[in-house]
Amino acid sequence: MVDFNKITEGVIQGDSTVTLALVRAALDSSIPAKDILEKGLIPGIKKVGDLFGAGEYFLPELLVSGEAMLDAVKILEPELAKGDIPPKGKFLIGTVQGDVHDIGKNIVVMMLKGNGWKVTDLGVDLSPEAFCSAVKEGDYDIVGLSALLTMTMPSAVQTLEALKVAGLRDKVKVVIGGAPVTKEWADEIGFDGFASDANEAVRISEALIT
Amino acid sequence: MQKLTGVERILKTIKHQEPDVVPHFELLHHKKVRDAILPGASYADFIDYMDIDGFLPFDKVWNWSYETVDASKNIKRDQWGGIVQFTSEDLGHPIIPAIKTMKDLDSYVPPDPDAEWRYNDLRQLIKRWKGQRAIIAHVTDAFDIAKESLLGDVAYFKAMIKNPEIVERCNEIVTNYHLRFLSNCIDLGADLVLVSGDWAMTKTPMASHEQTKRFLAPPLKKCVELAHSRGVPCLKHTDGNIWPIHDILIDYCGVDGLHPIDPMAGIDMAEAKSVFGDRCCLMGNVSCAATLSWGTTEEVRQETREVIKKGGKGGGLIVMSSNTIHSGVKPENYVAMIEAIKEYGKYPLDWSKLVPTYWTGGGK
Numbered sequence: 001m002v003d004f005n006k007i008t009e010g011v012i013q014g015d016s017t018v019t020l021a022l023v024r025a026a027l028d029s030s031i032p033a034k035d036i037l038e039k040g041l042i043p044g045i046k047k048v049g050d051l052f053g054a055g056e057y058f059l060p061e062l063l064v065s066g067e068a069m070l071d072a073v074k075i076l077e078p079e080l081a082k083g084d085i086p087p088k089g090k091f092l093i094g095t096v097q098g099d100v101h102d103i104g105k106n107i108v109v110m111m112l113k114g115n116g117w118k119v120t121d122l123g124v125d126l127s128p129e130a131f132c133s134a135v136k137e138g139d140y141d142i143v144g145l146s147a148l149l150t151m152t153m154p155s156a157v158q159t160l161e162a163l164k165v166a167g168l169r170d171k172v173k174v175v176i177g178g179a180p181v182t183k184e185w186a187d188e189i190g191f192d193g194f195a196s197d198a199n200e201a202v203r204i205s206e207a208l209i210t
Numbered sequence: 211m212q213k214l215t216g217v218e219r220i221l222k223t224i225k226h227q228e229p230d231v232v233p234h235f236e237l238l239h240h241k242k243v244r245d246a247i248l249p250g251a252s253y254a255d256f257i258d259y260m261d262i263d264g265f266l267p268f269d270k271v272w273n274w275s276y277e278t279v280d281a282s283k284n285i286k287r288d289q290w291g292g293i294v295q296f297t298s299e300d301l302g303h304p305i306i307p308a309i310k311t312m313k314d315l316d317s318y319v320p321p322d323p324d325a326e327w328r329y330n331d332l333r334q335l336i337k338r339w340k341g342q343r344a345i346i347a348h349v350t351d352a353f354d355i356a357k358e359s360l361l362g363d364v365a366y367f368k369a370m371i372k373n374p375e376i377v378e379r380c381n382e383i384v385t386n387y388h389l390r391f392l393s394n395c396i397d398l399g400a401d402l403v404l405v406s407g408d409w410a411m412t413k414t415p416m417a418s419h420e421q422t423k424r425f426l427a428p429p430l431k432k433c434v435e436l437a438h439s440r441g442v443p444c445l446k447h448t449d450g451n452i453w454p455i456h457d458i459l460i461d462y463c464g465v466d467g468l469h470p471i472d473p474m475a476g477i478d479m480a481e482a483k484s485v486f487g488d489r490c491c492l493m494g495n496v497s498c499a500a501t502l503s504w505g506t507t508e509e510v511r512q513e514t515r516e517v518i519k520k521g522g523k524g525g526g527l528i529v530m531s532s533n534t535i536h537s538g539v540k541p542e543n544y545v546a547m548i549e550a551i552k553e554y555g556k557y558p559l560d561w562s563k564l565v566p567t568y569w570t571g572g573g574k
Contacts, residue, residue, distance in 0.1 A: 098297060099297075099301075180500075
């Protein structure tokens with residue numbers, strides 16, 4: 001009998017060793033990978049996100065828990081692929097031109113993956129053209145822009161404009177996050193969503209594709 | 211009141227005494243803004259032209275060494291061994307950290323803080339301004355260097371939980387360099403020390419109170435102790451919501467000034483003044499994320515006035531932007547901020563100018 005709560009707790013505690021051992025044991029007991037993910041791991045990373053949002057967890061705990069989660073997902077991936085389980089959605093993310101700060105973006109990537117999203121991370125300092133090209137070639141539900149500096153907020157606006165000019169704006173939802181960005185500003189510019197942290201990024205992304 | 215020099219103005223306000231006027235300096239002025247105000251001038255000439263009270267030669271720009279790794283991609287190795295890519299905005303993005311294993315750490319050779327060339331510019335600045343403008347020796351703090359150049363940010367944060375020894379050894383390497391570097395700067399004539407590096411994000415500190423005290427604070431505390439032992443104040447810059455850790459910065463580490471009292475993190479100058487403004491000089495907090503970049507000159511004037519009203523009583527205030535005069539700041543707004551400091555920041559403060567008329571019941 002597999003206790004999903006223990007897997008959840010392993011993620012919350014950021015204990016990769018325990019989490020991986022429990023996930024392997026569950027697979028050996030023929031528990032479907034989908035159940036391990038949805039009943040064990042995802043509740044764990046959601047709780048971690050909540051603790052981070054509540055100011056009880058900080059970056060060290062968040063990253064250690066994220067690592068436990070992602071290591072476990074790697075073990076499940078071959079089984080998940082067999083079951084042809086679709087991801088929750090497809091997310092393209094990158095830091096806008098002129099900006100190189102990426103720990104916030106990387107945490108969003110980690111939390112999205114942990115919550116069942118397929119994420120393509122384009123990296124940092126990306127031109128509007130780079131975003132357009134990726135959107136044109138890919139099949140994404142959401143594009144996430146990260147702008148940590150005030151001086152790079154215009155780059156985010158230019159990216160949104162470039163998507164419109166290229167006729168790609170209606171193909172995807174575009175969301176933004178980053179320290180200087182506010183919801184009011186994001187609404188005024190015409191973004192589909194704004195997230196002030198990784199947990200909110202997951203929440204609004206789920207809401208946007210529902 | 212007798213007109214003070216820039217350095218006198220800054221040192222007096224740090225001692226919580228009222229100078230002749232609220233002082234001002236910045237961590238950085240982007241070349242684009244400087245050129246718009248005084249085309250073609252050197253940084254030092256710009257400081258003189260704007261009559262700014264102090265100058266801070268930012269360490270990464272003025273006294274770190276870099277070795278080109280790939281010129282076509284603007285990739286360099288910084289002096290700590292971290293591989294960094296520079297963008298169009300000339301910001302460094304860490305790509306590969308110097309230390310990946312304990313073995314790397316065992317054989318690590320730190321940069322030489324005594325290298326003569328590091329102090330060439332400082333000597334020139336001191337020759338030019340000693341006694342007139344404050345010369346502020348600057349170091350990027352051990353936390354920043356360890357997580358960006360030495361270990362990488364993700365590895366650093368994980369190591370706080372999984373391998374604290376590697377974090378503490380990195381701290382020691384950087385701190386030894388800093389103590390030697392700062393001591394040399396003070397020997398040459400630096401008037402103050404400023405340690406920069408963000409400890410907090412917009413909503414919360416990056417690490418818990420306990421982790422902050424264990425890993426982030428000791429290197430800063432040592433810099434403060436060194437500065438104080440030489441009779442020099444030590445200032446600290448960190449963005450973000452520092453409320454949960456302000457006791458560590460001010461009471462445990464003993465910093466003499468704190469920048470930027472981050473408005474983006476919701477830190478209010480008046481609240482900071484009332485909670486710790488009696489024992490720590492407040493530095494900030496005209497928003498370079500909002501008003502200086504997007505606002506009008508009148509909005510900048512009003513915000514500067516508000517900062518002085520909330521933080522200026524009894525000294526203990528240096529009006530600065532909330533981070534730097536970055537490339538997105540409107541040049542005319544920076545000029546408006548400096549003019550507003552001179553207009554509203556004269557001591558004794560003129561409260562009839564600082565308090566809007568509707569608060570006093572006057573006016574129509």
